[in-house]
Amino acid sequence: MFGAGGGTSSYRETEEANIILLWGSNAREAHPIYFHHVLRGIRNGARLVVVDPRRTVSAQWADAWLGLDVGSDVALANAMGREILAAGLENREFIGHATAKFDAYRDAVQKYTLEYAERETGVPASAIRDVAHAYAKAEKAQLCWTLGITEHHNALDNVFALINLALLTGHVGRWGSGVCPLRGQNNVQGGGDMGALPNKLPAGHDVENPASREQWERLWGAPIPHKRGWHLSRMFEEMEHGNLSALYVVGENPAQSEADQTRAMNLLEGLEHLVVQDMFLTRTGELAHVVFPAAASWCEDEGTVTSSERRVQRVRKALEPPGQARTDLEILVEIGRRFGVDLGSPVAERLWDEMRSLSPWHGGMSYRRLEAENGLQWPCPDESHPGSPFLHGRLWADPVGGPLAIFVPTEHEPPVERLTEDFPIRLTTGRRLDSFNTGVQTGGYSSPLRRGETLDIAREDGERLGIADGEVVRAVSRRGAVDVPVRYDETLRPGLAFMTLHFQDEVATNLLTIDATDPKSGTAEFKAAAIRIEKVAAPALVAR
Amino acid sequence: MSTARRLDATRPVTLSIDGASVTVPAGSTILEACRSRGIDTPTLCFLENLAPVNVCRVCVVELEGARVLVPACSRPVEADMKIRTDSERVRLSRRMVLEFLASSVDLSLASDDVRRWMERYGADPSRYGPPAPPRAANERDNAGPGHHHAASAGAAANVVQPVKVDNDLYVRDYARCILCYKCVQACGVEAQNTFAIAIAGRGFDARVSTEFATPLPESACVYCGNCIGVCPTGALMFKSEHDLRGAGKWDESRQTVTDTICPYCGVGCTLELRVQDNAIVRVTSPLDHDVTSGHLCIKGRFGWQFVQNRPEE
Amino acid sequence: MDLHLIPGAEPSAEERAAVDAAVGPPASAWETGERRPDAEGHVAFGGHALRARRHLLLPALWAVQSRVGFITPGALNYVCRRLDVAPADAYGVATFYAMLSVKPQPTTIVHVCDDLACRLAGAPALLDAMRGERGAESVRSSPCLGLCERAPAVLFQCAGEGAKDYVVAPAARTAADEPKPPPPPPPPISSGTRPIEGVGTSIAARLGQGSPSAPQTEDGRRETLRLLARVGRVDPESLDDYRAHGGYRALPKAIAMGPEAIVREAIASKLQGRGGAAFPAGRKWEAVARQPARPHYLVCNADESEPGTFKDRVLMEEDPFALVEAMTIVAFATGCEHGFVYVRGEYPLAEARVRAAIAGARKAGLLGPNVLGSGFAFDIEVRRGAGAYICGEETALFNSIEGYRGEPRNKPPFPVEKGLFGKPTVINNVETLVNVLLVVEMGGDAFAAIGTGASTGPKLFCVSGNVERPGVYEVPFGPTLREVIGLAGGVPGGRAVRAVLLGGAAGSFVGPGELDVPLTFEGTRAIGAALGSGVVMVFDDRADLRDAVRRIAAFFRDESCGQCVPCRVGTERQEELVARLDAGRPLRSTAEEDALLDEIARAMRDASICGLGQTASGAIQSAIRRLGVFSA
Incomplete structure (x- = not known):
């Protein structure tokens, strides 16, 4: 949509925003430390809106x-968009100046009336209206999301629906206004930026673009496949179809982190060759034919x-790795050597300099500067560039320097797994502090x-089912079942249950989750499974 | 909040400090003006990443025309102020503050600066008489406001009491607490906004407390450790450090500090890893970093154990 | 916010009801912990709007205290939910105030004043007797209850449904004469007000005969009285009677004059604050009136806690409408729409009378959205302190109203710029405010003609201790200390004056050689003393001054908020030092102790945040130096 996969704003901008929307983010x-910036914003007078099925601890701070x-995120976002248009609160100047395909968006949201949205989302129409108005009228607005938006079968549509709102109101490309996906792991952003995506080379270069490919081929002195690779979900599909028989897993634990764990385990066990490189002997590692003990990269x-x-910030060596563990780089170089490719004895800084010689995002980020300046924000094309606190300022320039920002109309599609009489409870997942x-x-x-895994449910559901707070029950989805103690949770309404993935050895939540996947992003719908809760007959059957 | 204050370099303010003319941006404090001149100004309750609470009063300076001394840490500069940082009045108040604290609190783990200032100002904590015997565990937690037992003619009251050890992550040794309020600020409005601790009680019985002095595991504490990060006297301490010290194994000469980035979520918090004998013993974050302002969460502060849960060798 | 409440602690129905009555009905089930998933399962509002209720924390804690006798964990949880305050934070506030308890205690607590004037009247023996009768758990010694003219005094703090606090003074010394609760209160004076607590003797019954708390009003010399003119004559519960005695003449005149003219007259009057700092009131009002930031607040400091001071109490108890009228005028002059009266917790009758007067004035259109049809909007809220001397310090008082611990703020910024809720604020005590009625009625110049050139207007003195007729005395500024003591009938039995405490615990002792000092700001200043709050406490030649000095040292140690090091530790070290001197066991030598006390005093005076620490040594040092209390 904007051409670069990264949050458009700095955390600091949150402190100066007039309104902060956390959407699908706890x-x-x-x-937690991003939330410190939100709190400073609140203390400075910002209104906080939290969109989340649960009244999370974040939501408890919200106005x-x-x-x-x-x-039902798309329904909500589109209704907000329609309401902003109906009230004439859209930023016409920005839309006319910097965006394209507005008409298609306007037409698409017409059917998303407040009443329709109330029906689909459960949120009172008046509240949707108020938030839409507040967002549109704010001088500076931050719109942030996390996995509550992306762990859905229609993840990309969810993201587009939110970005449309920012375009509609001009809340992007200015200090204080922006859209930010909060990354779940410390280098999700960096991994993608470095090309650890099926379709990307470093710095967002497209692997299927010959011109891009050629520069890197020249630099590396080696050919690069012309076609994009498979994302994780696709890999599992291809294992199922027999098209993928060997897997090299670096620092992931798909045996436990994939949705529908039974299927994932079966497929991994069926591989002809599985290599795992990790700090731990994970469940995936236990299935592996070869394990490379790795140093902790951080x-x-x-x-x-x-x-x-x-x-971009530096990680440094503070400890000697234990036993035979080696750094990821040493392991890769050694594998190269065993394949007969001499990669020399590269050090991290030299690889970085090689990469940034071709990356306009990172060109100016020498190790020296990264250390002196507490890191730098890309794009930072050259050594004199101060880095970029926010992106897309060009959209406000005259003329717009580069392509217009495009509205992408989206439609509400409820979760793949519908609630039925047999599976009447919506199970969603997330993290604990x-x-x-x-x-x-x-x-x-x-x-x-830490109190271990629980199935968090509404008190009303517990009482209706005759299940006491703390009682061990069996949670059953169409894919599997786990025994787990119940915890009454006042942040949940009837019909909504919550679990985490943190205790897979004790309670394998992913036996329940569904691997319905967004074909575009490859993300599974961890956030929406359907379950039922059964009483466990004998008290002896306590969860392990 | 500390972030609310903005310096305005376009409006320089000139004042006089110890007879010398000093020019600093508008919005600066007297402390900043003093430090810009290299004047060593003692502070205990001040920290760059927190709003000044000006409670310890060790930074007081003499401002011409003011009836009483003023705290340098919080008082903004004004044009033509005349400041004395080393007058007899200033020296006396600083000495007394240091004596008051040293005679009532265990300062043995405070920074070397404190020892230096005590020497410079001639602080003699022994002149208030022999110290009163330690209080029993939780005794100070129960002191109500208002009437107390009449002071003893024989001994100097103090806050000596047993260490509170109620969880595996950090300990609270309130015998070392000077009530600088920093932990309360960090737990509260300045950073974490959890408010698991507050000042309770009043006067000499004032103390840092959870609700009803409940142990931390039953309290609202989320173990971000931001209180430890700001504690100037070792009253709040990593359990790892407390245990090493207890065993006589804490040795700063064998320690290194390395900056890296937290391995967990995508916020990118800088961690300062203090390592002794290839083991992390304490984690902090730089105060001047835009991302953290020195503050972390439980995972960043304490979640590193996995890299050193090694098989026994 | 994301509250973590005390596990398993549920509020009782009584506690919920008490808190709801204090803070208003909940807007949402999310605020109470009840569940309403059908209506609110998909939406909740809170945030800024909820946190803006923080100022109701002390009223909410008081509600629980008064209902069940202490702050239970369940009730604290409920207060925290309703106001979005963390339990530890609320606990820190609750443990700041001596009248609130976080531990179980009897539902009736007897506070026996054992402060200076009551000690002279046998308070220690009374305390022992009451402890013996009722048990130590039920009886507490109390700092000055502000009833010095009727020493010894006792405050009954009562919890339960409909329970009211009340005072008994003078209190019987033996259990046989134990005071009984007061007779049933007179009917409410206007709808919506609660019944009035009594003091044992019905003031209404004595109407017209003057007030025993202000003996001049009983003497038929009333024509010389201005501030006390109505005291003992007007029915304090009747707006009509107030009007009949000249009330509400100043307000219409003031409205006709306009704000600028009122301020001008106040400046011309040279009226100085009567709380101790003697700041020119008109200048303060002018400064607030000019502040562009809005809103402006008017705060009446009725936290009269300086030992030996009780004049504001007498004004509030016996002429409360005067305070309401005066506040309305000052608010009009300074652009305030909202006023607070912060009454100390130990003054239940004054609080009730002021509340009733406010309600009466509101009903008559003298407060509210359109005062006297002038278009000017002003209303007043009463806040009850809870046992903390420090809350008489103006910025500590702001924090207390705002729902924080009553810890003073560093100044500057001053209240005229950033006061209550960070907004420009007028803060004056009761006596200062009531003077504005005179300024408006007689004009600034005429007011300035009363008294001396530098100390203008009438002044109230609280004369107590060893005098024939203790009470509040009004004089035009000018008479000497000896003359004021003479007004009170002198020392009983013709005994000699050994010492006089001027200005309260924060003031200083003067000796028999200084009785001819004029009681003016400039006169007292000239001998190194101060008027303070107008305390004149007389000690005759049998009085135990060592005991008084020890009491003063203990008082400051008790009442220090604990925030700043010089005061928190200094008051403790000072008390230890005084104990050593009293015990005749100085460290090293008496001379060295004197030098040490001097250094402690200087550090407290120079480096403390507020006036408490800055004045905590004055009386003690004056007793040692002027009177040689520990030399003999």
Whole structure:
């Protein structure tokens, strides 16, 4: 849409915004230090709106919490867009100057009346209206999202629906206004920027664009495949179809992190050759034919990572890796050597300099500058460039320097797995403050907050089903079942349940989740499974 | 909030400090003006990433025309102020503040600066008489406001009491607490906004407390450790450090500090890893960093154990 | 915010009801912890609007305290939910105030004043007797209750449904004469007000005969009285009676004059604040009137806690409409739409009378959206302190109203610029405000002609201790200390004056050789003393001054908020030092102790945040130096 995959704003801008929308983000727990910036914004007078099915700890700070039903984000966003148009609050100047395909968007949102949205989302029409008006009227507005937007079968549509709102109101490309996906892991942004995506080379260059490819081929002195690769979900599909028989997994634990775990395990077990390179002997590692023990990249190795505000920062070696563990780079070089390719003895800084010689985003980011300036935000094309706190300022320039920003009309599509009489409860997933992903790292420290996995449900559901707070139940989806203690959670309404993926060894939540996947992004719909809750007959059947 | 204050370099303000003319941007504090001249000004409750609370009063200076001394840390400069930083009045108040604290609080883990200032101002904490015996655990937590037992003619009251160890991550040794308010600020409005701790009680019985002095695991504490990050006297301490010190193994000469980035979410917080014998013993974040302002969450602060849960060798 | 409440602590129905009554009905089930998923399962509002209620924290805590006798964890949870305040934060506030308890305690607590004037009247023996009778758990010693003219005094703090606090003074010394609760209150004076607590003797019954708290009003010399003119004559619960005694003449005149003219007259009057700092009131009002930031607030500091001071109490109890009228005028002059009266928690009757007067004035259109049809909007809210001397410090008082611990703020910024809620604020005590009625009625110049050139207008003195007729005395500025003591009938039995405490615990002692000092701002200043709040406490030649000095040292140690090091530790070290001197066990030598006290005093005076620490040594040092209290 804008041509670069990164948050458009700096965290600092949040502190000066007039309104902050956190959409499908529980930043208070999942991005706590980003939330510090939100809190400063609040203390400076900003209104906070949180859109989330649960009244999360983030939502408890909000001036307005819109507790939409899981998977109804497009309906809500489009209704806001329609309302902004109906009230004449759109930024006509910006739309006319910097965007394209507005008419298609305007036509598409016509049917998303407030009443329709109330029906689809459960959120009262008046609240939707108020938030739409507040967002449109704000001088500076931040719109941020996380996995609540992207872990859906229609992830990309969800993102487009939000970006459309920013275009409609001109809340992008200015200090204080922007759209920001908050990245879930410390180098999701950097990995993508470096080309660790099926269709990308470093710096957003398209692998299928011959001109882009050629520069890198020249630099590396090696040919690059002409066609994009497979994303993770596709890989599993191809395993299923017998087209993928060997897998080299670096720093991931798909045996536990993939939705529909039973299927994932079966496919991984069926591989002819599985190589796992990791700090831990994960469940995936246990299935592997070869395991490379790896150093911890953040404290036993040198390099850089890139944050959600596009800030490239140095990671450094503070500890000697244990035992036979080696850094990822050493392992790759050694594999190269065994394949008969001599990659020399590269160090991180030299690889970085090689990369930035061709990357306009990173050109000016020498290690020296990264260290002296607490990191730099891309794009930073040359050594004299101060880095870019926000993106797309060009949209406000006259003329617009580059392509126009395009409205992408989207339609509401509810979650793939409908609620039925047999599976009447919507299970959604997320993180807790003290834990991370499948818990392989956070399991290592003794958190006083940790209470193990629970199936969080509304008190009303518990009472209706005759299930006490703390009672172990069986949660059953169409794909599997787990035994798990129930916890009454006052942030949930009836019909909505919540679990995390943090304790996969004890409670394999991903036995329940659905692998319905967005064909465009490859993200699975972790946020919307359908389950039922069964009483476990004998008390002896307590979860392991 | 500390971030609300903005310096305006386009409007320089000139004042006199110890007879010398000093020019700083409007919005600067007297402390900043002093430091810009290299004048060593003691501070205890001041920290760059927190709004000044001006409670310790060790930074007071003499302002011509003012009836009483003024705190340098919080007082904004005004044109033509005449400041004395080393007058007899200033020296006396600074000495007394240091004596008051040193005679009532264990300052043995405070920075070397504190020892230097005590020497410079001739602070003699022993002149208030022998210290009163330690208080029992939780005794100070129960002191109500208002009437107290009459002061003893024989001993100097103090805050000595047992260390609170109620979780695996950090300890609270309030015998070392000077009530600088920084932990309360960091837990509260200045950073974390959890408000798990507050000042409770009043006067000499004032203390940092959870609600009903409940142990941390039952409190609202989320273990971000931002209180530890700002504590100037070692009252709040990583359990790892506390244990090493207890075993006599804490050795700063064998320690290194390395900056890196937190391995968890995508916010990109800088961690300062303090390492001894190839093990992380404490984690902080730089105060002047735009991303963290020195503050972290539980995962960044304490979640590193996995890199050193190594098999016994 | 994301509250983490105390696990498993649920509020009782009584606690909920008490809190709801104090802070208003909940707007949402999310605020109460009840569940309404059908209506609110998809939406919630809060944030800024909810947190803006923080100022109701102290009223909410008071509601719980008064209902169940202490702040239970369940009730604290409920208060926190309703106001979006974290439990530890609220706990920190609750533990700041001596009249609030976070531990179970009996539902009736007897506060026996054992401060200076009551000590002279046998308070220690009374305290022992009451402890013996009722048990130590139920009886507390209390700092000055502001009833020095009727020493010894006792405050009954009562919890339960409909329970009211009340005072008994003078209190019987033996259990046999134990004071009983007051007779049933007279009927409410106007709808919506609550019944009035009494003091044992019905003031209405004595109407016309003057007030025993202000003996001049009983003497038939009333024509010389201005501030006390109505005291003891007007029915304090009747607006009509107030009008019949000249009330509400100044307000219409003031409105006709306009704000600028009122300020001009106030400046011309040279009226100085009567709380101790003696700042020119007109200048303060002018400064606030000129502030562009809005809104402006008017705060009446009725936290009269300086030991030996009770004049504001007498004004509020006996002529409360005068305060309401005066505040309305000052608010009009300074552009304030909202006023607060912060009454100390130990003054239940004054609080009730002021509340009733406000309600009465509001009903009569003298407060509200359109005062006297002038288009000027002003209303007043009463806030009750909860036992903290420091809250008489103006910025501590702001924090207390705002729902924070009553810790003073560093100045500047001053209240005229950033006061209550960070907005321009007029803050004056009761006596200062009531003077505005005179300024408006007689004009600034005429007011300035009263008293001396530098101290203008009438002045109230609180004469107590060893005098024949303790009470509030009004004089035009000018008479000497000896003359004021003479007004009160002198020392009983013709005994000699050993010492006089001027200005309260924060003031200083003067000796028998200084009785001819004129009680003016300039006169007292000339001998190194100060008028302070108008305390004249007389100690005769049998009085135990060592005991008084120890009490003063203990008082400051108790009442220090604890925020700044010089005061928090200095008041403790000072008390220890005084204890050593009293015990005759100085460290090293008495001379060295004197030098040490001097250094402690200088550090407290120079480096403390507020006036409490800055004045905490004055009386003690004056007793040692002027009177040689520990030399003999």
